[in-house]
Amino acid sequence: MAELIVDYHALPEPRVIPSDEQLSLDRDFLSGGTDDRISRAPNAPFLRHMDGRWWLINGRDKQTRVAVYVAAESRRFTVGERCAFPLPDGESEVHVWDARVRLVVRESAEWPGPEVYTGPETSIGLNGAAVRVQLLLSRKPRHRAVLAAYYREYFTPGIDSPKPLDRMQTRLCMGLASFTALERALNEVVTEIWGEPQGHRHELPDYLIRERLLVADDQRLVPHRHCRHRS
Ligand SMILES: [Zn+2]
Incomplete structure (x- = not known):
């Protein structure tokens, strides 16, 4: 205690x-x-x-x-x-x-060691992952904006099977000169949740949405200055 x-x-x-x-x-x-x-x-x-x-x-x-x-x-x-x-x-x-x-x-408790779940597929994530992602996104607000752009379809009413946006479209919506910011946001968030950057990207949008780490309101963070989108 x-x-x-x-x-x-x-x-x-x-x-x-x-x-x-x-x-x-x-x-x-x-x-x-x-x-x-x-x-x-x-x-x-x-x-x-x-x-x-x-x-x-x-x-x-x-x-x-x-x-x-x-x-x-x-x-x-x-x-x-x-x-x-x-x-x-x-x-x-x-x-x-x-x-x-x-x-x-x-006299704070030590952090528990990482609890690694093995097996074919899981979206459970490591112990404390949601809190770590919250901290990461509050420290790096651009990650949140990039993910909001990339996962826009998940927050667009009327889309039954949402997919991530095309990477180039994500760049245009964010006004980014390269894919680096998107790759970095995906890698860092996936690493916080599953302990390594590979292998879980397809589970990421469901995880973020279920844990309310990315919400519809975050769409307002996307600037859409260099694309045709108008909100
Ligand atoms: Zn746009």
Whole structure:
């Protein structure tokens, strides 16, 4: 069981959060109810203990800006809508709009070793794959846009047997000079799910859609500047 200490200027002193408590970083907690850009629970981001680790989970509100600065890595991670971020041991700072909340995590569980499923075909994916894909797509938003373009037919009403778009058409819709961005997005996402870039591409659209990693709304990310599509 990991330990979480939350330090925020509105708290009289840093607080140890029990592992059975879910702490909402909502309008009341962060601004005493005054900042109406910040969502209220249950739509607000929150901190939760799951499987021996503390997670920062963003809600369904697209407008909420959530990022984590991880001191040990000197890196800032954006946590997108509906994304969950596993907080590493050590110090982090959560940024929600203008608010800054300092966190210290200790004694997180180790990640389980990769659980490789063998056999002819499976779309189960490795343990924790959906969360890793969420993290990847929130770190690399262009991957999400490229996949939205490539899998457009899956979100087009009235198509019974959707297929990926032609690769060249995908390039045109995205305004890309080469196939590299598409190949990289496919390889990296497939690797997060199945542990290697080969062999599972045909299962990818079903996986992404079933896990709600790619949704109809993502079609808005595709620029369609150099093609004939008009939405
Ligand atoms: Zn297009």
